[in-house]
Amino acid sequence: MLTSAKSHINYDRKNLDDRILLQLYKNMLKPRLIEEKMLILIRQGKVSKWFSGIGQEAISVGVTMALQTNEYILPMHRNLGVFTTREIPLHRLFSQWQGKANGFTKGRDRSFHFGTQDYHIVGMISHLGPQLGVADGIALASKLKNKGQVTAVFTGEGGTSEGDFHEALNVAAVWQLPVIFCIENNGYGLSTPTSEQYYCKDLADRGKGYGIDSFIFDGNNILEVYGKVLKLAESIRKRPRPILIEFKTFRMRGHEEASGTKYVPNELMAEWEVKDPITNYRNYLLNIGVLTAAKDEELRQAFKTEIDEALQVAGAEEAIVADESVELGDVYRHFEYQHVEPKSKPENIRFIDAISQGLRQSMQRHRDLVIMGQDIAEYGGVFKITEGFVEEFGNERVRNTPICESAIVETAMGLSIAGMKAVMEMQFADFVSSGFNPIVNYLAKSHYRWNEIADVVIRMPCGAGVAAGPFHSQTNEAWFTKTPGLKVVYPAFPYDAKGLLATAINDPNPVMYFEHKALYRSIRQDVPTDYYTIPFGKASLLKEGEAITIITYGAGVHWALDTLSNNEDVSADLIDLRTLQPLDTEAIYKSVKKTGRAIILQEDSMFGGIASDLSALIMENCFEYLDAPVKRVASMETPIPFINQLEEQYLAKGKFESALREVLEY
Structure with a gap:
């Protein structure tokens, strides 16, 4: 007692x-x-x-x-x-x-x-x-x-x-x-x-x-x-x-x-x-x-x-029976895509304007959407994408952040848990390394682990070609395409950039949204002025031909277009992937089975890049249709140099034409 x-x-x-x-x-x-x-x-x-x-x-x-x-x-x-x-x-x-x-x-x-x-x-x-x-x-x-x-x-x-x-x-x-x-x-x-x-x-x-x-x-x-x-x-x-x-x-x-x-x-x-x-x-x-x-x-x-x-x-409860379809089905929250067709007349705008316009219209559409990033408020961001946003939406929804990428990714996740939406701008995609852990270990795994959504879009200004050097030029999509639970979007045109951004913000899953800096002010296109969406996982067939399939995305699309315009005798399917996760394998296989040849162009360095996985997928699923080995074209295995002559040597752009001819002549 x-x-x-x-x-x-x-x-x-x-x-x-x-x-x-x-x-x-x-x-x-x-x-x-x-x-x-x-x-x-x-x-x-x-x-x-x-x-x-x-x-x-x-x-x-x-x-x-x-x-x-x-x-x-x-x-x-x-x-x-x-x-x-x-x-x-x-x-x-x-x-x-x-x-x-x-x-x-x-x-x-x-x-x-x-x-x-x-x-x-x-x-x-x-x-x-x-x-x-x-x-x-x-x-x-x-x-x-x-x-x-x-x-x-x-x-x-x-x-x-x-x-x-x-x-x-x-x-x-x-x-x-x-x-x-x-x-x-x-x-x-x-x-x-x-x-x-x-x-x-x-x-x-x-x-x-x-x-x-x-x-x-x-x-x-x-x-x-x-x-x-x-x-x-x-x-x-x-x-x-x-x-x-x-x-x-x-x-x-x-x-x-x-x-x-x-x-x-x-x-x-x-x-x-x-x-x-x-x-x-x-x-x-x-x-x-x-x-x-x-x-x-x-x-x-x-x-x-x-x-x-x-x-x-x-103790009386039955042990879990492993079911592959159940496991794969829970990596992402089911997203009921709602297609919104544009109704307005288009206007000719730059890539950067399309991003800004899409972000602004999503802010108007989703009253619970908060955007965060370094210098994005009154200053409008280093690329001026959010210029004027504070005047329309206020500082509560357009938030300057301290220089702490990890905590802001986490804050975005907290907003999602509390029922809101978040868009975070990495000032440069290179800086994502400072916020890498919560992206790949928290955002990516939350739905699979305990059925929690991560309604977060991380905007990633990326890419070389602007003489920005090793810390402001990476295109690091391969860090994320291999991480189950993340979606990865990489548009090449203003029309796609705007529609895919709207879909990314609607999607309750975490989305890494890559925006190539060299395209911001160099690429123009007629784009509807009103709100519209584009589905994920649907590649765009930009050109049709019989001799070879060219697969690329981002700036690589424009490099390929330039090469084809200088080689009018080449009859090629040109596929712009647009999204890397989910990936439109159906479009890839259909084209390769038709042409019998495939070349994959990426700006990233070769080893461990997405081109390697694409090549393996083609070899595993289209081998009997191939008339030549699948060719990968990528940038040099070095960090990205600053000075123009070194950067031009580094980039895959200058290697593509000869590689294309090599596959055609095999």
Whole structure:
């Protein structure tokens, strides 16, 4: 039988009633008992991996109870209390951890790597940092819609070393976003102690550098966590702004169970063991008469029964049967393309004007669309595509961003989670490397992992031919065409650029939209002045012939057209792919089977480019129709040089004519 004992934590109930005091205890006790059960199951091999939050329950529970149920929380590995306090049915949690279909990821991701819109929880990814910027986006949506809601996001002391942490804090500060950044400082990042992780005394001090109010709370004191976060959340709802909280706590188990804790000094474990948040709070409640030993035992037995029954339900669930069509079908959210035919008379405009016009008309059509990028507001962007947009749509929807590509990609994802649309401009496609991780690991995988859309378009001004050198000239589409979950668009003409951009913004999937800088002001075409769409996955057959199939996209289309105009004796099908993912393989195969020869032209360097995959597809599907080997033509295997004579030597443009003749003469 339990008896009252001394509490090693100083509690102050202030004006909290007995009901709240007891609920806080129940909400901490439940995840503790689940964890104790999990430790047994992992030893039995019934759970593959476990990240224990034992000793940290007060943080998860206190923060979650301080927020309203319709406010988003972005938890981490050790925040089981977030999920249970939000009252997710236990059998679904157990199904998730066992890789069953009734979990939240259909067996595709494990443990706490999931989210659920039903409970306003957004799951983490192993890279940790990106969820901080995603919280910015969710908070931005709340602020734009005047919802008066708070977003809470968790990270560990190790995660504060990542660049995403600093970028997210800076964006939240500049835009005064209603985010509570929660640092669970539990002493170790896997085995790395805090002394090897950061040099400052307190991580809360980092908030000062960004102009953010920051606090240090005792992460093991449930009343301090709940009471103070409750007041802060109420304040933030009235006056939106970011807050940084460092919760001092300790990790009583290994990073995950297989790691163990041998690297932790015994005296440190003993010091924190007496600060256990549940034992101390239970003793406090016993001492003030809110809890009795009998009531405590009753609660424990009820939770254990609930846990056992939920485990039986999850255990009885059939194992997932692998189905290739199901897996492939969930990589992208189904998009019901709606064709809009232009009705207006065309006007002759430049490629860049078509992009601007398409973006403007989409902004008019989608009131929940926000565009973000460096210098895109009053300045109009470095290419002046968004010139005049601020006057029409305002600074809330046309947002200058700090120079932090990663956080802005993440913010765009957060806007999507909150039900809005986002277009982000990479000032140059080369700069996408600074935002690469959230694109390929967050945007691309979210629908497959937990059925969440990434309604984000990333505009990519790209390409050489303008003497911009190695850092402003790349055409890096191959980084993304190989990433399942992304769509890749690469138009060559103003008409296509405008219609495909409209479709990209309508599509709920993430789209990498490439715009060749050398085409911006050099290519003109008659383009309807009103809004219209063009479907993805439909190539354009620009010329028809019998001798050879030319396959290309972007600037390569114009290089091929110039070559054919200088070689009128060449009878060729010229295919402009327009979209690289999805790819119009039907048009490619049909043409190659007719002509018996194929040449693929890309501006990117050869190895690992999309031309290699196209060549392989043709060889695998059209081999018996070929009269010559498939030829690839690409730029040199070097970075892109600056000075004109070197750039001209680099580009595939100068090699295409001879390569074309070589295939024809084979």
